[in-house]
Amino acid sequence: MNKLTLTRPDDWHLHLRDGEVLPDLVSHTARQFSRALVMPNLKPPVTTVQQAKQYQQRIIDAAKKAGYPNFLPLMTLYLTDKTLPSEVDLAVENGLVGVKLYPAGATTNSDAGVTNLQQCDATIARMAELGLALLVHGEVTHQGVDVFDREAVFIDEVLDPLRKRHPRLKVVFEHITTKQAVDYVEQASTTDQGQIAATITAHHLLYNRNAIFQGGIRPHYYCLPILKREVHRQALLSAATGGSKKFFLGTDSAPHAKHLKEHPCGCAGCFTAAQAIELYAQAFDSVGKIQQLEGFAAFHGADFYGLPRNQEQITIEKKTQKVPASYTMGKELLVPLNAEESLEWSFLG
Numbered sequence: 001m002n003k004l005t006l007t008r009p010d011d012w013h014l015h016l017r018d019g020e021v022l023p024d025l026v027s028h029t030a031r032q033f034s035r036a037l038v039m040p041n042l043k044p045p046v047t048t049v050q051q052a053k054q055y056q057q058r059i060i061d062a063a064k065k066a067g068y069p070n071f072l073p074l075m076t077l078y079l080t081d082k083t084l085p086s087e088v089d090l091a092v093e094n095g096l097v098g099v100k101l102y103p104a105g106a107t108t109n110s111d112a113g114v115t116n117l118q119q120c121d122a123t124i125a126r127m128a129e130l131g132l133a134l135l136v137h138g139e140v141t142h143q144g145v146d147v148f149d150r151e152a153v154f155i156d157e158v159l160d161p162l163r164k165r166h167p168r169l170k171v172v173f174e175h176i177t178t179k180q181a182v183d184y185v186e187q188a189s190t191t192d193q194g195q196i197a198a199t200i201t202a203h204h205l206l207y208n209r210n211a212i213f214q215g216g217i218r219p220h221y222y223c224l225p226i227l228k229r230e231v232h233r234q235a236l237l238s239a240a241t242g243g244s245k246k247f248f249l250g251t252d253s254a255p256h257a258k259h260l261k262e263h264p265c266g267c268a269g270c271f272t273a274a275q276a277i278e279l280y281a282q283a284f285d286s287v288g289k290i291q292q293l294e295g296f297a298a299f300h301g302a303d304f305y306g307l308p309r310n311q312e313q314i315t316i317e318k319k320t321q322k323v324p325a326s327y328t329m330g331k332e333l334l335v336p337l338n339a340e341e342s343l344e345w346s347f348l349g
């Protein structure tokens with residue numbers, strides 16, 4: 001199989017930033033995807049529905065400017081200790097699709113995140129009632145826990161107790177990186193409303209933690225949650241390619257300027273939006289499961305969020321492409337993952 005036509009996919013976890021860089025960034029995603037679920041960790045974070053609607057309009061305008069008038073950004077709210085249940089009602093009325101939980105300090109611009117989840121119980125109860133999904137960055141942040149263990153500890157300390165307190169809550173365990181997370185999502189008992197699903201990035205399907213240290217320290221492979229051991233990558237790959245509707249595509253593509261990645265205290269995040277579908281194709285093809293890509297990339301996420309599946313199609317081809325050294329992002333340079341390396345698949349449009 002050298003060419004594959006599939007329903008145009010959606011990216012269920014994307015960072016786009018804001019301001020003058022927006023047209024440059026949104027164009028990479030809008031070229032391949034029909035919709036993207038945009039993360040609210042701006043500075044300051046998007047904590048109100050009004051801010052989310054305004055941000056959505058700026059993204060739509062930027063996409064139009066970049067030549068993609070049909071691209072639809074789906075919006076989320078950033079959960080803080082102070083988010084009121086009434087904001088949840090407003091979010092549902094205005095078509096927002098989720099609320100994002102960042103444990104304080106977990107990743108880029110997460111300082112305003114939740115310090116104690118129990119303080120948010122009334123707001124989360126309202127989300128469960130209205131069927132609005134909680135999207136979780138699933139890592140504990142206390143310094144006593146090893147950076148490679150933070151996701152597994154989060155399941156026991158935070159996620160499972162949360163789901164027991166709110167059995168009807170709809171949860172997306174974002175960018176999972178461990179076998180423990182795969183097992184938890186696969187085995188979790190769910191009710192009609194209280195479903196749990198997980199997004200998986202392309203880089204966690206393709207690389208284990210050796211990639212960060214291959215021949216020297218490689219900052220473009222540093223992301224949070226951090227890449228894990230091979231046994232975890234294998235578990236993610238079987239989950240993504242196994243056909244289960246509980247797993248779907250979320251790139252977590254995160255643009256950081258070159259000088260802030262190649263830095264003594266480099267930022268966390270991999271920029272994968274420009275070659276997203278090709279990276280996933282390479283991962284699926286590596287285990288002979290390219291036929292499962294369409295469900296993972298285009299159906300499972302839409303079905304989980306109760307949104308219509310896309311009608312358009314895209315075509316990819318098994319043909320080598322060389323990834324550019326960098327892209328422009330406003331006045332800065334942006335280095336993609338796999339810069340100047342070859343990928344096995346190409347996006348034809």
Ligand SMILES: [Zn+2]
Binds near residue numbers: 013015039252
């Ligand atoms: Zn993210």
